[in-house]
Amino acid sequence: MAKQAAPALETSLDNLESLVERMESGDLTLEESLKAFEEGVRLSRECQQALQQAEQKVRILLEQT
Numbered sequence: 001m002a003k004q005a006a007p008a009l010e011t012s013l014d015n016l017e018s019l020v021e022r023m024e025s026g027d028l029t030l031e032e033s034l035k036a037f038e039e040g041v042r043l044s045r046e047c048q049q050a051l052q053q054a055e056q057k058v059r060i061l062l063e064q065t
Contacts (some may be wrong), residue, residue: 009050013030 019040028036
């Protein structure tokens with residue numbers, strides 16, 4: 001699970017960074033900006049979920065020691 005979470009997190013973060021750069025360029029139409037924003041929210045949630053899973057795993061490991 002942790003091995004899959006790290007690449008997924010990195011990919012989502014890379015995609016989010018690229019999306020932010022596109023949005024900051026000011027070249028998107030309003031409709032494109034709204035779609036990009038929706039995608040950014042989705043990616044942000046994915047990142048947050050992956051981080052929560054990693055945090056939970058760390059807690060479990062610390063409790064075992």
